[in-house]
Amino acid sequence: MKTEIIAAAPIQYFPLAQLYVSDMNPRQDADPEGIDLLADSLAMIGLIQNLSGTVDADGRVGIVAGGRRLRAIARAVERDPTVTKRHPELASVPVRIAADEATARAWASAENAAREDLAPADEIRAYGRMKDAGADVSTIARSFGKTEAHVYRRLALAALPAPVLDALKAGQISLGMAKAFTVSQDEALTLQVLAEVKGRDLSEHQIKRALQPDAISGTDRRALFVGLDAYTAAGGRMNRDLFSDTTALHDADLLDRLFIEKLKEEAAKVGExxxxxxxxxxxxxxxxxxxxxxxxxxxEGELTEAQSERYDELAELANGDVLDEAGKAELAELVAILDGDxxxxxxxxxxxxxxxxxxxxxxxxxxxxxxxxxxxxxxxxxxxxxxxxxxxxxxxxxxx
Structure with missing residues (x-):
């Protein structure tokens, strides 16, 4: 059996215009939004991992590993040509050159198979460390090539007690279960519930119920009627779930009082x-x-003869769906007369x-x-x- 020997490969530098994505690269398609985000990251921190490729007969370099990075470099330079002054490696790009086609194909397959994103717990902690160091959400998003919405959600998880993230890292709870813990405002209760759910397959809803047994949904009719602004202005406590876009209220007695007071006020107006x-x-x-x-x-009211004729005209236009806004308003006034008072x-x-x-x-x-x-x-x-x-x-x- 013949054994192929993959030779050592040097890193060389090439102008961006001399590079292209090789047919050997398994990632021929790329999400434009993902490329934009990666371009933001490159513009922020530069290229920290070289590309890999092979030189073709025309002296150009086909990139077999790093096609997304190549596209993102081109996007970053297209947006801001001065980016190459801050990061020269985006103009003279480092590429590890394969000695032969076998090596190039091995690289292409190996990077695609071995590619692995940060584990959620590691990503969450990385964002948290950057925030603690003074970076804002926009900076973190550009550095990691992620959306700001994604960073906000990860930072909400970064605020969880360390044991929750440890359990996520160890696979004792899922990412969805970790998200459910963000609704808690009681660390002692958080750790108690964590101990009870480790290693169990529970829904996010079950965990939230355990963490907020007396919480009232923001969609409760009392909350909708009173209004969240009025509730919080009166000192009501609540928290918003960043992951499910829901709100939980935590002062039931206050909500009931505000509800009854507003209802009586509205009834007094009606009772006049x-x-x-x-x-x-x-x-x-x-x-x-x-x-x-x-x-x-x-x-019931009665229309004058002129009003009756006008009503018939407007009604016919309305049936033909050709009545303009002024006509609709006029018809509504005539209908109100017929309905009476x-x-x-x-x-x-x-x-x-x-x-x-x-x-x-x-x-x-x-x-x-x-x-x-x-x-x-x-x-x-x-x-x-x-x-x-x-x-x-x-x-x-x-x-x-």
Whole structure:
């Protein structure tokens, strides 16, 4: 069996224009965004690893290992030609030259197979050390050829207690599990939960629940209604999960107080035009609450002859989907006239329930007449027909 001998290879320097990506290079395609990020890194710290290649018959150098670096060098120089003054190796590029084709092919295969990124725990700690040394996020991102968003997330992990990163490094927890620990604000609880989850395959949600057993989601209807700004202005504690774009609130009693106060304020505004406005802290009004009440309906309006003709014109245009914004506004005004409104007489005997729906928005029921106001509503002809034949509150109480 013939054994191929791979000869030692010297490093030589070549002008950037003399280099190209060889067909032997297994990485023929490259993500443009990744090349841009690597170009940022090269512009920041220069080339710290030489390229490898072979000289062709025309004296040009085909790069068999380092194709991404070659593309990034070209991008960095294209963006800022002065970068070669700070980093001369980007103009006169160091290349280890293979003595023969066998060596070149071996290099191409070896680098591709042996290529390995930093382990997550090592990368996280590297970012943390740079930050502690005074580097900002932008500098760290350019140095490592990563996006700033990626660096922000890694720095959130760098703030975790050392035992969590040690467990990540040792493979006792996954990267996803480590991310879940960033929601904790209690180091003692963090270490307690860490001891319980090491070596177990748990979801991020399970770990977050263990770390924040009493937390309230930022999407809770009370939080949506009150608003996070108002909650924090009142001294409420919360933290945002950088990895899942969620928020957790940690002062349930404060949130409840703010929720009820705002709900009562809104109900008071609504109650200014109705006889009563009752508040419910539930997300809906049960049927049993209103089954003995009668609904009050708007008094429909009438259009003038000219308005009716205009309404027909606008409605036809709307059906043809050719109505402009001014026309839509005019049509809405005419529809509002037809829909009518509640009269002062109706408002004097009817009321509404005010509550907050599951989506955090204020809700107001249709106006209702309670059994206690039914006699007055009948007398003023707010209730007529079948509604007027129902028993009043006093009659209900006196019935056998």
């Amino acid at each position: 035009v109705w006889k009563w406005a009752d508040v419910s802290t539930d997300s809906y009004i049960p049927y049993g609450t209103t089954e003995k009440m009668d609904r009050v309906y708007r008094v 509640y009269t002062d007489t109706q408002r004097a005997v009817a009321g509404v329930f005010v509550y907050v729906g599951s989506d955090g928005r204020l809700c107001v029921t249709n106006p209702l007449v309670s059994p206690y106001d039914r006699d007055e509503a009948i007398e003023t002809q707010v209730l007529t027909g079948h509604a007027a034949t129902r028993l009043s509150a006093d009659s209900v109480e006196d019935a056998p």
